[in-house]
Amino acid sequence: MSRFDALFKAAKAARDNAHAPYSGFRVGAALLTEGGHIVAGCNVENAAYPExxxxxxxxxxAMVCAGETRILEALVVADAALCTPCGGCRQKLKEFADGGVKVHIADLQGLRRTFTLEELLPFGFEFQERD
Incomplete structure (x- = not known):
């Protein structure tokens, strides 16, 4: 199975478990970590929107809980033509990935488009160590 196929399978399975009683819009995401693991997550809605x-x-x-801190590739899947990460999630991805990391956007049938993180967030915040 290719890396893309493994990411797609994990993200789609996560999407199936999403908790979206308000919008009905379920989303799954999967990340390939530097350690070679695939971790996944789904959206979880809350009546106290936007919580x-x-x-x-x-x-x-899930990646951080598993002791990993670097993303090598990401995939987001939803029942939509082009469901890219929101602005907040683009910055969250940037905290753990380089600008050249591929972010695949898929619908339930497969790949729709691939972006680099830099394309999705060209001027994101940068962490700077304090003296």
Whole structure:
């Protein structure tokens, strides 16, 4: 199975478990980590909008919980033609990935388009160490 296929399978399975009782719009995300693992997350809506969690944020939390801190590739899947990460999730991805990291956008049938993180967030915030 290719890396893309493994990411797609994990993201689609996560999407199936999404908690979206308000919008009905389920999203799944999967990340390939530097350690070679695939972690996934789904969106979780909450009646106290906007306190829900995006799929990308859930996948990042699972990655960090597993002791990983670098993203090598990402995939987001939804029942839409082009469901790219929201602005907040673009910055969240940037915290753990280089600008050249591929972010695949898929619908339920497969790949729609691939962007680099830099294309999605050209002027994101940069972390700077304090003296």
């Amino acid at each position: 829900g969690t995006c799929a990308e944020a859930g996948a990042i939390a």
